[in-house]
Amino acid sequence: MSRWRAGLRTRVVAGFAAGALTLSASMALVSYEVTRSALIGGRERSAVRSATFDARVVAAGLNTDRPDIAAMLRSLDTGGNRRVLVFHLGHWYARNADSGAATAVPQSLQRMVSDSGQGIQRLRVDGVPVVVVGILLTPATALYEIDYLRELDQTLRTLGWVLTLVASAVAVGGAGLGWYATRYVLRPLRSVADAAQGITAGDLSARLDPATDPDLERLSTSFNEMVDQLSRRIERDRRFAADVSHELRSPLQTLAASASVLERRRDQLDERTATAAGLVVAELDRFQSLVDDLLELSRGDLPAQLAPVDIGELARRAVQRRGLDPAIVQCAETVRWTVDRRRIEQVLVNLLDNAVTHGGGPVAVRVAGRGRDGSIEVDDEGPGVNPAERDVIFDRFVRGRSSGARGNDAGTGLGLSLVAQHVAAHGGRVAVLDRPGGGARFRIELPGAR
Numbered sequence: 001m002s003r004w005r006a007g008l009r010t011r012v013v014a015g016f017a018a019g020a021l022t023l024s025a026s027m028a029l030v031s032y033e034v035t036r037s038a039l040i041g042g043r044e045r046s047a048v049r050s051a052t053f054d055a056r057v058v059a060a061g062l063n064t065d066r067p068d069i070a071a072m073l074r075s076l077d078t079g080g081n082r083r084v085l086v087f088h089l090g091h092w093y094a095r096n097a098d099s100g101a102a103t104a105v106p107q108s109l110q111r112m113v114s115d116s117g118q119g120i121q122r123l124r125v126d127g128v129p130v131v132v133v134g135i136l137l138t139p140a141t142a143l144y145e146i147d148y149l150r151e152l153d154q155t156l157r158t159l160g161w162v163l164t165l166v167a168s169a170v171a172v173g174g175a176g177l178g179w180y181a182t183r184y185v186l187r188p189l190r191s192v193a194d195a196a197q198g199i200t201a202g203d204l205s206a207r208l209d210p211a212t213d214p215d216l217e218r219l220s221t222s223f224n225e226m227v228d229q230l231s232r233r234i235e236r237d238r239r240f241a242a243d244v245s246h247e248l249r250s251p252l253q254t255l256a257a258s259a260s261v262l263e264r265r266r267d268q269l270d271e272r273t274a275t276a277a278g279l280v281v282a283e284l285d286r287f288q289s290l291v292d293d294l295l296e297l298s299r300g301d302l303p304a305q306l307a308p309v310d311i312g313e314l315a316r317r318a319v320q321r322r323g324l325d326p327a328i329v330q331c332a333e334t335v336r337w338t339v340d341r342r343r344i345e346q347v348l349v350n351l352l353d354n355a356v357t358h359g360g361g362p363v364a365v366r367v368a369g370r371g372r373d374g375s376i377e378v379d380d381e382g383p384g385v386n387p388a389e390r391d392v393i394f395d396r397f398v399r400g401r402s403s404g405a406r407g408n409d410a411g412t413g414l415g416l417s418l419v420a421q422h423v424a425a426h427g428g429r430v431a432v433l434d435r436p437g438g439g440a441r442f443r444i445e446l447p448g449a450r
Contacts, residue, residue, distance in 0.1 A: 009186065010168055020174020021167060028163035043152055044120060044131050047082075051133040051145040054084055059137045062088075062381075069093040082158040084148040105144045109134050113142050129153050137381075188216045192223060204231040224407040252288055259284050304340040304425040311344070311374065311449075315365050318348035324362065325349040331367040337374050343422035349378070350415040351442050355380035359440055374449035381439045385432050393432060394420035419444075 029446040054076050061072040069086050073095040076084055085102055086093040087110075087428040104125045112119035113134035120133050130149045151380040191208060198206035207227065208220035261267075269277060312331035321325050348365070355362040359380025366377040385393060421441075424428045428446040435441040 006187050009179070010183075010323050011180045013175050016178025016181070017171050017175035020177075021171035024167035028167045031093035032156075032160060032163055039152055039156070040122070040131075040149075043147065043149060046124075047131045047145065047147040048120065049134055050082065050147070054145060055135040055137060055143045058086060058143055062137065062141060070095075077226075078145075080146045081149075081150070081384065085144045087144065088141045090140075104130065104146050105132060105134070110142070113144075122309070188213050188219075192219070195223070195227075199230070201229060203429075204234065232275045248287075252284070256284050256288065278426040304343060304422075305397065306338050306340055308336040309339050309341045309344070311335060311339070311376075314341065314345055315348055315367055315376070318345055318352060319362075319365060320347060322352045322356065324352065324356075328362060329365045329367070335369060335450060337369075337446070339426060339446065339449055340422070343425060347419050347422050347444065348378070350419050351378040354415055354442075355382070356441075357365060358382060362437070369450045372448050372450045374446045375442040376446075378442045379435045379439060381435075384434055384438065390432050394430065 029176030052223045054301065057076060058069070058072050061067050061069070069088060070093055073084050073086065073093060076095070078084055078095065081266075082096055083104075085105065087102075087105075096103075104123075106121060106123065109119050109121045109132055112121075113136050114388070117136065119135040120131065122129065122131055124130065125148075125164070129149045129152070131149065132144060133147070134142055134144045136142050195206040195208055196258070207224050210220040210224075212215045212220070259277070259281045263281050266274045266277055312329065312335070315331065316326045319329055352362055355378060361380060362378055363381050364379040366375075366378075366379075368375050394416045396417040420430055423444055424444070426446050426449065428444060428449075430442065430444045433441045433443055
């Protein structure tokens with residue numbers, strides 16, 4: 001199983017997003033901690049001041065002959081967030097009849113107050129954060145003030161959510177910035193990809209402008225030099241194939257004329273000579289087909305000459321040219337496709353020849369379209385194509401492996417190669433499939449042909 005790997009754009013966008021999230025989360029955490037420390041510190045100082053003031057009031061009341069601690073506590077202005085407790089001579093006194101509030105004062109704070117005279121501690125009471133301040137009034141009396149931090153806790157929660165949303169927004173913004181940056185940075189690479197795609201389609205004039213981006217000047221220059229060398233190499237190969245084919249035509253014509261003389265006088269020859277003459281004539285015909293195919297291959301790298309063509313009429317013409325029944329052509333509508341007439345007609349003729357020679361004859365030629373794309377299918381009733389050979393059947397000179405396997409070894413091995421080359425010149429593709437009911441189906445797809 002192949003391991004999935006993220007593309008360059010995905011990695012850059014993820015990197016920007018992760019960096020922005022890390023930075024924003026760090027800043028948010030620092031901001032939260034600083035704000036939290038400042039708010040809680042201020043609240044603790046306020047609680048200490050309030051407890052100190054209340055301690056003075058209670059201490060003054062204890063100096064009377066008969067002190068009423070509960071009345072003194074009720075006289076204190078504690079608001080809605082503070083509770084005052086007094087521990088006197090082993091008993092707890094509260095503002096109201098709520099002696100259970102004493103459980104909010106931890107033993108550790110009581111020991112701290114007893115030892116040092118004052119203490120402060122933060123804890124949670126019933127899930128609510130509180131600040132407890134203790135002040136020793138006399139060796140037997142201590143005041144404890146519980147300050148509930150409900151509003152402060154809610155404020156910190158809101159601040160935490162706000163900072164989280166801000167960090168998330170910054171991360172999304174970082175991802176957007178990364179996407180924009182990759183789009184800008186990859187724009188020259190898209191130009192390279194477009195140029196390479198044009199070259200693949202046969203447009204050898206595609207080049208890159210070195211002045212577009214100074215940082216990519218070396219890449220553009222190297223790419224253009226590579227295309228120049230490729231163009232010269234292809235031109236040399238094409239010229240060589242064309243020169244060889246032209247040079248072979250003259251002796252072939254002489255041999256064909258001589259062979260025709262032998263063919264006309266076969267009845268005057270003895271049996272062995274007549275058989276040899278027949279073999280010479282057959283091989284000369286095959287040689288002539290091979291030379292014609294080589295000439296066609298030498299012109300195959302040229303760009304397609306596109307023009308509107310009645311594709312249904314073109315298919316019927318190719319069928320008639322092969323001496324077959326035009327009724328096998330199935331075209332649902334009369335449409336004009338923008339294609340190279342000569343190339344598509346050659347494609348049809350070669351597929352029909354392949355069906356006649358190796359597939360028991362064609363049974364259907366279907367012309368159809370979907371949207372702006374067109375497709376052509378040629379069905380035969382032969383043995384089909386071995387799945388192991390479908391990847392190589394369109395290569396040059398595979399007659400011995402593919403065509404021969406289908407029951408006939410008389411072709412040149414270039415017919416299907418020409419089909420693939422002409423279809424590629426249109427930016428399309430050709431494939432061989434199994435025909436329902438037996439046989440092979442050659443399917444051509446031409447994007448944007450309609």
